[in-house]
Amino acid sequence: MYDIAIIGLGPAGATLARLLDKKYKVIAIDGKNKESGKCCGGLLAPDAQKMLARFDICLPKDVLVDPQIFSVKTIDLDNNIVKYYQRFYLNMDRAKFDNFLISLIPNNIEIRDNSICKKIEKGNSIYRFTFTSGGTERTEEAKMIIGADGANSIVRNIFYKKNKIEKYIAIQEWYKDGINSPFYSCIFDKKITSSYCWTISKDNYFIIGGAFPLNESNSRFEMLKEKVKNMGISFGELVKREGCFINLNKGSVNINTGKKGAYLIGEAAGMISPSSLEGISYSMESAKILAEIINNNCKSISHKYYTKTLYIKIRLFIKMLKKPFMYNRILRYFVMKSGIKTIKNK
Ligand SMILES: Cc1cc2nc3c(=O)[nH]c(=O)nc-3n(C[C@H](O)[C@H](O)[C@H](O)COP(=O)(O)OP(=O)(O)OC[C@H]3O[C@@H](n4cnc5c(N)ncnc54)[C@H](O)[C@@H]3O)c2cc1C
Known part of the structure; x- marks a missing residue:
């Protein structure tokens, strides 16, 4: 019997596993292995950098990739406008970042990587969970189960299925030795997606991707590539294609912190920016808050966790207010034409 079972070791699960008190018997189950990084832009935004600073964590150089980028080229294909905005991201290798966070987890935590949690049942004040590990199936029990398993969370799908979040599919392709001058761009085109698309360079790779509605995601991705090629950008040799679900958070109704031992x-809780998709x-912040509450032996974990994450919900609400200025064609036209916060490029 474990005290706590963490499902997923992305930034959320790895942070929680690192911060939980040693008195707890904890198992952490993660679907990925060391090589398989998440399909992600891999940009560490200032808020995430601040979280690392709050943890007193310095990032090793090998987590970063070439080049570091200081602006985003915003390409509005609906209005035919291109503008540059200053950005303060760190360009990194997402797989290495996740592995680095996992390497900070203390030895007392039992880690099962390359393992998929397939089933969770609630018993009499315990959770029984089944996962595959090294080709065999194992069933264990824990007093508390934590869903840190991202956009398609099994914990959320089982225990909070009524509180669904709209999902898009993110698709990215990696090309080797494509372009001469690397850049990071955001592309808006209503015909391709109501979300947005991007290109980014990492070491010698050129990556092109986007978030698409579930239907026609492949054809929309092909349309994106066609349009980018028409801009005169050549891609080089295709190395890999990756994809995953992404939650389109529509506000605080989509945020669910859990209750009664399943948090x-x-x-998985819906904590991702509805505008930039940064998460x-x-x-890391929600994991820190939950770890502190659990470590303090609080009686009402659900209530404390809910109230202590209100500040995150407010910040996500503010991002919601920003969303129309990015995604509404007419509002975006005026914002970009105004030149506010743009930088002159050449
Ligand atoms: C294409 C794309 C680009 C993005 N770009 C950025 C960016 O540049 N910067 C940024 O800040 N955010 C970005 N995001 C958002 C960011 O990736 C997520 O918000 C962040 O990874 C969430 O962290 P997490 O730990 O909650 O979940 P995840 O990172 O998704 O981790 C979940 C973990 O759970 C595991 N898992 C899932 N199901 C199971 C299961 N059943 N059993 C066992 N393990 C399981 C997975 O293998 C994974 O390791 C992007 C997202 C996408 C899709």
């Missing part, structure tokens, strides 16, 4: 952190900072 959610990070993207690493919220994942």
Whole structure:
């Protein structure tokens, strides 16, 4: 019998596992292995950098990739406008970042990587969970189960299925030795997606991707590539294609922190920016808050966790207010034409 079972070791689960008190018997189950990084832009935003600073964590150089980028080229294909905005991201290798966070987890935590949790049942004040590990199936029990398992969380799907979040599919392709001058861009085109698309360079790779509605995601991705090629950008040799679900948080109704021993952190809880789709900072922050509450032996974990994450919900609400200025074609036209916060490029 474990005290706590953490499902998922992305930034949320790895942070929680690192911060939980040693008195707890904890198992952490994660679907990925060391090589398989999450399909992600891999940009560490200032809020996420601030979280690392609050943890007193310095980032090793090998987590970063070439080049570091100081602006985003915003390409509005609906209005035919291109503008540059200053950004303060760190460009990193997402797989290495996740592995680095996992390497900070103390030895007392039992880690099962390359393992998929397939089933969870609630018994009499315990959770019984089944996972595959090394080709065999194992069933264990824990007093508390934490869903740190991202956009398609099994914990959320089982215990909070009524509180659904709209999902899009993110698709990215990696090309080797494509372009001469690396850049980071955000592309808006209503015909392709009501969310947004991007290109980014990492070491010698050029990455192109986007978040698409579930239907026609492949054809929309092909349309994106066609349009980017028409801009005169050549891609080089295709190396890999990756994809995953992404939660389109529509406000505080989509945020669910859990109750009665089954709690959610990070993207599983719906904590992802509805405008920029940035989520690493919220994942680490929600994990920190939950770890502190559990470590303090609080009686009403659900209530404390709910109230202590209100500040995150307010910040996500403010991001919601920003969303129309990014995604509404007419509002975006005026914002970009105004030149506010743009930088002159060449
Ligand atoms: C294409 C794309 C680009 C993005 N770019 C950025 C960016 O540049 N910067 C940023 O801050 N955010 C970005 N995000 C958002 C960011 O990736 C997420 O918000 C963040 O990874 C959430 O962290 P998490 O720990 O909550 O979940 P995740 O990072 O999704 O981790 C969940 C973990 O749970 C595991 N898991 C899932 N189901 C199971 C299961 N049943 N059993 C066992 N393990 C399981 C997975 O293998 C994974 O390791 C992007 C998202 C996408 C899709």
